[in-house]
Amino acid sequence: MRWQRTVTMVEAHAEGEVGRVVTGGVIDVPGATIADKLNHLNEVDDSLRRFLVFEPRGAAAMSTNLIFPPTRPDADIGFLVLQGDKAHAMSGSNSICLTTVLLETGMLKMTEPETVVRIDTASGLVTARAQCHDGKCERVTLTMNPSFAHELDVDIDVEGLGKVRVDIGYGGIFYGLIDAAQLGLEIRPDMAKRLVEAGTAIHRAINRKLDIRHPEIEAIRGIAYTMFTGRNERGELKGATILPPGRIDRSPCGTGNSARLAVAAARGEARLGDRFTARSIIDSTFEVTYAADTTVAGRPAIVPTISGRGWIHGIHQVGWDPSDPYPNGYSVADTWGDAFDLLN
Structure with missing residues (x-):
C-alpha cells in the first residue's frame, strides 16, 4: 500500500442520519474563523470535500464532519459539515454525531451525568449538553443558533x-x-x-x-x-x-x-x-x-x-493511491440525483 493521503473517520448516526467524523489525516483548513474555513472549502479549494464525500470513498446518504481547534475562546471544538453539494455551516444531526464521537472515543473527557461541549460553527456557538451514563452518551440536547x-x-x-x-x-x-x-x-x-x-x-x-x-x-x-x-x-x-x-x-x-x-x-x-x-x-x-x-x-x-440520540457504528479509513484516476471521486445520477446544477 502506498497511499499519499490517509484519512481516518469514526462512523456515527443520529436518529438514522449518518454523520461520520474525521479524527485523523486532516490537520486544518485555511481561515482564521470557521466561517473563513467554510468559505475556503466552497470558494477556493473543494478537493478535500470531493475526496471524502464522493464515491468511491463516500456515498450520497451521509455527511462527513471536519473538526478543528476552536477559533473562539468560549468553544471546545470547531467543525464543518461536508455534503454532496458543498460545505455547510451547521447541522443538528451532525452536531449530535460529533458530540457522541468526541465523548465516547475519549477525544474530549466525558463527565457523568452531563458533559457540556461548546461547538464553534460558521453560524455561531452551539452548546451541546450530553446526558452520559456508564461511558455512553445517551442523549444530546443542542442549544441552537438564534433562528x-x-x-x-x-x-x-x-x-x-x-x-x-x-x-x-x-x-x-x-x-x-x-x-x-x-x-x-x-x-x-x-x-x-x-x-x-x-x-x-x-x-x-x-x-x-x-x-x-x-x-x-x-x-x-x-x-x-x-x-x-x-x-x-x-x-x-x-x-x-x-x-x-x-x-x-x-x-x-x-x-x-x-x-x-x-x-x-x-x-x-x-x-x-x-x-x-x-x-x-x-x-x-x-x-x-x-x-x-x-x-x-x-x-x-x-x-x-x-434533543436526540447518536450511535457510533464503525471506524473507517480511506486513502488515495497515486495511480487511482479518481482522487476527487465521482457522482452518478442513479444514486446522487440529477440536480447536478446544485453541485458546487
Missing part, C-alpha cells in the same frame, strides 16, 4: 409544479419550508423519490429568484435545503429535508426544525416554552423546544433546543 423567519408566504413559480407557496426560515442555515399537502404529497418512505424531485425543483427556483442573505454572517446566503412539513395522526411534527443533489435526511433535521419553529413563532403558532416531537421520514424523533426569545440584527428571533 428567525426570513420571509413568509412567498409564491414561487416552479417548473413542472406551477405556483408553490413557501416560507423562508433560518435555523443555522436557510430553508425553504413547504407544506407537503399543497402538492398532494405525504412524508412517507415510498414517496421519497417524488419528494426529492419536487424539493429539488423548488430549491432551484428559490435560489434563482430570491436573494437570501444572513444579516450578520456574510458566508451564509441562499437556502441550503428545502423541507417538506406536515403532521402525523397524533399531531406530531413530520418533516422531510431534501439535500442536494437529491436525497432525504433520515433524521428529523435539527436546523430544519429550528427554522420551522421560528416560522411557527412568527405566525403565533408556537410560544415560549412549547415543546414538540418531530418525526423523520423513517419515524425517528427529535424533541424540539422553544427555549428563549432573542433578536438577530434587530429582527425577532428565537433560541430553539434540539
Whole structure:
C-alpha cells in the first residue's frame, strides 16, 4: 500500500442520519474563523470535500464532519459539515454525531451525568449538553443558533409544479419550508423519490429568484435545503429535508426544525416554552423546544433546543493511491440525483 493521503473517520448516526467524523489525516483548513474555513472549502479549494464525500470513498446518504481547534475562546471544538453539494455551516444531526464521537472515543473527557461541549460553527456557538451514563452518551440536547423567519408566504413559480407557496426560515442555515399537502404529497418512505424531485425543483427556483442573505454572517446566503412539513395522526411534527443533489435526511433535521419553529413563532403558532416531537421520514424523533426569545440584527428571533440520540457504528479509513484516476471521486445520477446544477 502506498497511499499519499490517509484519512481516518469514526462512523456515527443520529436518529438514522449518518454523520461520520474525521479524527485523523486532516490537520486544518485555511481561515482564521470557521466561517473563513467554510468559505475556503466552497470558494477556493473543494478537493478535500470531493475526496471524502464522493464515491468511491463516500456515498450520497451521509455527511462527513471536519473538526478543528476552536477559533473562539468560549468553544471546545470547531467543525464543518461536508455534503454532496458543498460545505455547510451547521447541522443538528451532525452536531449530535460529533458530540457522541468526541465523548465516547475519549477525544474530549466525558463527565457523568452531563458533559457540556461548546461547538464553534460558521453560524455561531452551539452548546451541546450530553446526558452520559456508564461511558455512553445517551442523549444530546443542542442549544441552537438564534433562528428567525426570513420571509413568509412567498409564491414561487416552479417548473413542472406551477405556483408553490413557501416560507423562508433560518435555523443555522436557510430553508425553504413547504407544506407537503399543497402538492398532494405525504412524508412517507415510498414517496421519497417524488419528494426529492419536487424539493429539488423548488430549491432551484428559490435560489434563482430570491436573494437570501444572513444579516450578520456574510458566508451564509441562499437556502441550503428545502423541507417538506406536515403532521402525523397524533399531531406530531413530520418533516422531510431534501439535500442536494437529491436525497432525504433520515433524521428529523435539527436546523430544519429550528427554522420551522421560528416560522411557527412568527405566525403565533408556537410560544415560549412549547415543546414538540418531530418525526423523520423513517419515524425517528427529535424533541424540539422553544427555549428563549432573542433578536438577530434587530429582527425577532428565537433560541430553539434540539434533543436526540447518536450511535457510533464503525471506524473507517480511506486513502488515495497515486495511480487511482479518481482522487476527487465521482457522482452518478442513479444514486446522487440529477440536480447536478446544485453541485458546487
